Amino acid sequence: MINFLLKRLLAIIPVLLGITLLLFFMLRMLPGDPAQVLAGQMASPQDVEMIRTQLGLDQPVYIQYASFLNRLVHLDLGLSARTQNPVIQEIWARLPNTILLSLCAITMACVFGIPAGIIAAVRPYSWVDYLVTIASLFGISMPVFWLGIMLMIVFSMTLQWLPAGGIGTWKHLILPTVTLASFVVAFIARMTRSSMLEVLSQDYVTTARSKGLKENLIIIKHALKNALIPIITVVGLQFGLLLGGAVLTETVFAWPGLGRLIVDSILARDYAVIQGSILIFGLLYTLVNLVVDLIYAFVDPRIRYE
Amino acid sequence: MNDIDINTKNNDSDSVGDIDSSSSRGWAKLKRNKAALVGGIFLLIYIVCAFGAPVLFWGNPSAPDLINSLSPPCAKYLLGTDELGRSILGRILYGSRVSLMIAVGVVGVGLLFGVPVGLISGYFGGKTDFIIQRFTDMLLAFPGFLLALALVAILGVGLKNTVISIGISMIPIYIRLVRGCVLTVREEVYVEAARASGTKDRHIILRHILPNVLAPIIVQTSLGMGTAILFAAGLGFLGIGVQPPTPEWGSMLGSARAYMMGKPHVATFPGIAIFLAVLSFNLLGDGLRDAFDPRSKI
Amino acid sequence: MKAGMAPLLSIVGLKTSFHTLDGTITAVNGVDFDVYPGETLGLVGESGCGKSVTALSVLRLLNPSMTTIHGQVNFDGKNLLSLDPEEMRMIRGGTISMIFQEPMTSLNPILTVGEQISESLRLHEKLGRKKAWEKAIQMLEIVQIPSPELRVGEYPHKLSGGMRQRVMIAMALSCNPRLIFADEPTTALDVTIQAQIIRLLEHLKKGSNTSIVLITHDLGVVAQMASRVVVMYAGRVVEEAPVVELFHDARHPYTKGLLKSVPVLGGDKKTRLNEIPGIVPNLLHMPKGCSFHPRCSMTMDICKKESPSMIHFNKNRRVACWLATDDF
Amino acid sequence: MPVLEVENLKKYYPVRKGFLQRTVNHVKAVDGVSFHLNPGETLGLVGESGCGKTTVGRSILRLTPPTAGTVMFKGKDLGKMDRETLRKTRTSLQIIFQDPFSSLNPRMNVGQIIAEPIKNFEDLSKSKIRQRVAKLMTRVGLRSAQTGRYPHEFSGGQRQRIGIARALAVNPDVIICDEAVSALDVSIQAQIINLLRDLQEEMNLAYLFIAHDLSVVEHISHRVAVMYLGRIVELASARSLYKNPLHPYTKALLSAVPIPDPLVKQEQNIVLSGDVPSPLDPPEGCTFHPRCPMARDKCRTRPGYREIEPDHWIACHLYP
Secondary structure: OHHHHHHHHHHHHHHHHHHHHHHHHHHHHOOOOHHHHHHOOOOOHHHHHHHHHHHOOOOOHHHHHHHHHHHHHOOOOOEOOOOOOEHHHHHHHHHHHHHHHHHHHHHHHHHHHHHHHHHHHHOOOOHHHHHHHHHHHHHHHOOHHHHHHHHHHHHHHHOOOOOOOOOOOHHHHHHHHHHHHHHHHHHHHHHHHHHHHHHHOOHHHHHHHHOOOOHHHHHHHHHHHHHHHHHHHHHHHHHHHHHHHHHHHHHHOOOOOHHHHHHHHHHHOOHHHHHHHHHHHHHHHHHHHHHHHHHHHHHOHHHHOO | OHHHHHHHHHOHHHHOOHHHHOHHHHHHHHHHOHHHHHHHHHHHHHHHHHHHHHHHOOOOOOOOOHHHOOOOOOOOOOOOEOOOOOEHHHHHHHHHHHHHHHHHHHHHHHHHHHHHHHHHHHHHOHHHHHHHHHHHHHHHOOOHHHHHHHHHHHHOOOHHHHHHHHHHHHHHHHHHHHHHHHHHHHOOHHHHHHHHOOOOHHHHHHHHHHHHHHHHHHHHHHHHHHHHHHHHHHHHHHOOOOOOOOOOHHHHHHHHHHHOOOOOHHHHHHHHHHHHHHHHHHHHHHHHHHHHOOOOOO | OOOOOOOOEEEEEEEEEEEEOOEEEEEEEEEEEEEOOOOEEEEEOOOOOOHHHHHHHHOOOOOOOOEEEEEEEEEOOEEHHHOOHHHHHHHEOOOEEEEOOOOOOOOOOOOOHHHHHHHHHHHHOOOOHHHHHHHHHHHHHHOOOOOHHHHOOOOHHHOOHHHHHHHHHHHHHOOOOOEEEEEOOOOOOOHHHHHHHHHHHHHHHOOOOOEEEEEEOOHHHHHHHOOEEEEEEOOEEEEEEEHHHHHHOOOOHHHHHHHHHOOOOOOOOOOOOOOOOOOOOOOOOOOOOOOOHHHOOOOOHHHHHOOOOOEEEEOOEEEOOHHHHHOO | OOOEEEEEEEEEEEEEEOOOOEEEEEEEEEEEEEEEEOOOOEEEEEOOOOOOHHHHHHHHOOOOOOOEEEEEEOOEEHHHOOHHHHHHHOOOEEEEOOOOOOOOOOOOOHHHHHHHHHHHHOOOOHHHHHHHHHHHHHHOOOOHHHHHOOHHHOOHHHHHHHHHHHHHOOOOOEEEEEOOOOOOOHHHHHHHHHHHHHHHHHHOOEEEEEEOOHHHHHHHOOEEEEEEOOEEEEEEEHHHHHHOOOOHHHHHHHHHOOOOOOOOOOOOOOOOOOOOOOOOOOOOOOOOHHHOOOOOHHHHOOOOOEEEEOOEEEOOOOOO
């Protein structure tokens, strides 16, 4: 178990190095002078010069990368060309909102998706199964931003039940959560269904039936626990899609999160902020996958006792 | 319990290993799959719209008609007009060309790089495999849409860059998929048999491995086209994808947001178009998987 | 066999069909046989002959939406096929239990051995959690697993194939069943481990009145363990006889062919093995008449037209073959 | 002169552990196996699962390169050949696999499967190849009209015939039969065993017949080698191995086989206790000693592998 943990932790190191390398070269792949790029088009020559010396852009590339890493460790992501605030400050201000939204969405996705998938798998080819199958197919085919707009038209503008955007009360959270969760609910339901169907056809389920156990017990104790193992992995991977969807959902609902920050920065060519926020997204995603691995080990004794 | 298997599936000659071994049986199963059929029909309509846009819609989809701006559906404009009075129907029809082009282009980029690299990585293993795997790990450390977003930030907006960005973000998925399948197939006894009969590596890859990893690749191609359309529409919606005046569904939705208060139709129809296009690829992909690659999940 | 004794289980006209994409497959087609208290009945045949399906049909373990079962399974004065699902559930694992072929896949990988044994004890014997766990340890001891109090808390992947099969046996025995279906219990095991399991089953059999239906394709295992044998081919019973008579005086051409096609240790190496030509018929396209006639060396005209009815020589001896009418 | 000589063959699989993936141990799948195979002869190789018999077959063919030892084919060392020479030598060394369902490429038809080895080594016209394939199919008992069919359209026994035709296609001298009849039903198994025997007589083939079923091996083999935990413990002619088994493991193995005759009650058979130890951590000395009913102190040292009677080899301290 401890070995497994260490292995997983160490496996992250190359990924982190990869993320930073990618981001480091991202700026250098842009046409033109990186100092100018970072300072923004409106910056004065003095500002540009200052950034150049500050970042050591006149030094060889590997030294530049080393100092880039060094600054990262000190949480120094540079200044936003748009607001002149430190990038880390811009990110801190928005990160909690994105995390809140993502957590609400993933919770909702699990709470609805897993039971829906189980019910569909337990009664295959029944009307419930068809309903779940079709609904989840619709879910994964629906553009989230369109769903968001439609929900807004119905619930905010026409019925006036919920606020159309912004942040504040729990009511503000409902529409963005539903929108963001829609895709993932559908995905998890599909995955749960196929995973359960497979597990239910395993020999040990027949063994459990031959012991005369109640069907509910077989489904929950013998089947679901085994089926959860692949589902957990998928939930982790889906978190990535969720973060991608967050960019769109936040834009639709004017939700002040990291996603919107990225979009605004791309439109404003504020590269220091783009770099910083993508880095944070990458770290977040890596962290989630690590947690998933840990849960995985917790559920599956074959890994626990490796 | 094995006995049941033998009775229901494997009994004797005609149906053993049926599940995915024979493509003719796969086709028969596909034809019986109603969902795939519906998907196929939608897809056909979609392709007809894309190729037949100039025949189906006379006129310029980008020509403004400011007098009739934001008109609701009427006889002249079946689906109404947008803020510049352009026919929404026309723009959706022409938009299908753009989205189909993107879908094909993106999956093309993914296949072109992902399949050969995945094959090599999986078949030969060793150091090459290690390096390729670290590279894909690195790309996969970013959620797909965010990777595309980052690439757009570097490359800039527009149709070509949209295709390249989303395409690159899909390459690691194909590499992983193909490599994983190759690793399984490589261990199959018939590959060992081919090696034992002195077959050259090149022939083993082409005759034995590729045909047997084709099914998941085809399934992923269909599903990947749906994802490509969703991603491209997302970028368009954010204003960093295909730029106006080129008719693109996502950017149509993006500009419709400002008018959704009183004129919901402007946002509704392009969304339905995206939804149906993606749905058709997903239905078809599901059907293909059930028919040809039933052991894989999702 | 045992005169005057009433059968414990009596299967009459069992017919099991699967509904598949390719059509309906009748895997078991009119099977009847009795099982008497305390005996070991061998159910023999090659893959696809319907022997496992027979057991699963009796226990009603087949997916009801994909199968139809006709006939009667009389057990203890009740027809199991017409019990309501709840009553049937209480019989499974309690009065009738089953041992499966694959010890590697038949145990749940994420539950401890103890949990898997004690859950049926809690259900059928109404034992408390602690009592059931203690009984589980006892059961492991009975099936001769070393240091049972340690093994009880382990997960199946830590055990060898032979150990897992012992756990399966412990599970099947835990609630003192009156009948056990053992479906190829030693097929997946190595020959020295098989010998251990056979010896264990025989040891457990002594001094208990439990009946065993031993389903296997291995004629050696049947010869050593069963007292009476039912031979199946393509979903039908073709012959039934006490074990010695079956091995030394088989009447059905299939049984004869089968016995002669097995190489015997120390047998004559010069002679070719007897082969039964052709392949087992596809259940979707069964031949007309006797289903064995295309492979039979003694086929007559009538064999191609009508399927033979069962000829009873005496209470324990019957054969379904047109040749058998002459009492040859 | 033997057609195949195997000398001290070893195959160790490294066991990597920890996050640095350092090799901490080896699974000694094959640990010093020596034997020879004469032309036209069948050598049976028996043992229980995990004893390394399958690995021996694969290592001889270099489908998995052996860790140590030499394999001489007609006096030439397979390990010293370059890639291309080795590939060409494969015409003479063929293999038939256990699982008739997975050893045939599901996307190739029977004609393509049987023609592949021919195409690998000979430059023949299409019609010549077609003729050869048709002849091979008839020889193994398939109808040549079935060339266009795919593997899934055949039963297990028929597929095994296809596998045999593929192995025969390039006129080999040696065929390694890796559990070639284990997956088949008894009545079909007899068909295939008879076919293999006929082919051997006709073409003077040498078989290395790897199997776990002692009765089958005894029936088909001229000589039999018994393996336990990566080593050969006894090798003798089939007759003397059955009539006069010397190694305690061979004795136990033979007595464990259930005899298909209810009148022969096997009350006296030797039932070994315990499981086969893991090849990862095999016992010191004679690997069988912890389960051996005759074990004594010196069994903690590895016994030599000696010929104690003409053509009767054994590795056991009981026979000095």
